[in-house]
Amino acid sequence: MTRVALIAHDEKKADLIEFAQNHEPQLREYDLLATGTTGQRLIDETGLEIERKESGPLGGDLQIGAEVAADLLDGIVFLRDPLRAQPHEPDISALLRICDVHDTALATNLASAEFLIEGLAE
Numbered sequence: 001m002t003r004v005a006l007i008a009h010d011e012k013k014a015d016l017i018e019f020a021q022n023h024e025p026q027l028r029e030y031d032l033l034a035t036g037t038t039g040q041r042l043i044d045e046t047g048l049e050i051e052r053k054e055s056g057p058l059g060g061d062l063q064i065g066a067e068v069a070a071d072l073l074d075g076i077v078f079l080r081d082p083l084r085a086q087p088h089e090p091d092i093s094a095l096l097r098i099c100d101v102h103d104t105a106l107a108t109n110l111a112s113a114e115f116l117i118e119g120l121a122e
């Protein structure tokens, strides 16, 4: 089954929720996972079932990176906040890097997320 991770920094969570709502019928067909706070908001504000990892600053990005390393993920939408430094920047870099190592589809803004979701549907 297609397995997709959804992650957003705080300033981008509203955008990710709207994205998930707009694509809910498609996302419903997938195994979904998310970092902790993102996942809770998606559960509360969409009808989607989400497997929640730890919150990003507590290791959630690394847990998702471990799934990428094991080739378990088909795609990641990770709406980063480009305007604020994050305390767990090394974890974020590690996740982006391991996506490149494993050639895992990664969208870090809404425009590319639309392409990713269209590509997964094919």
Ligand SMILES: O=C(CO)COP(=O)(O)O
Pocket (backbone or CB within 6 Å): 007, 008, 009, 010, 034, 035, 036, 037, 038, 039, 054, 055, 056, 057, 060, 061, 092
């Ligand atoms: O910090 C994050 C990704 O780097 C996201 O974590 P939360 O979903 O727990 O806010």
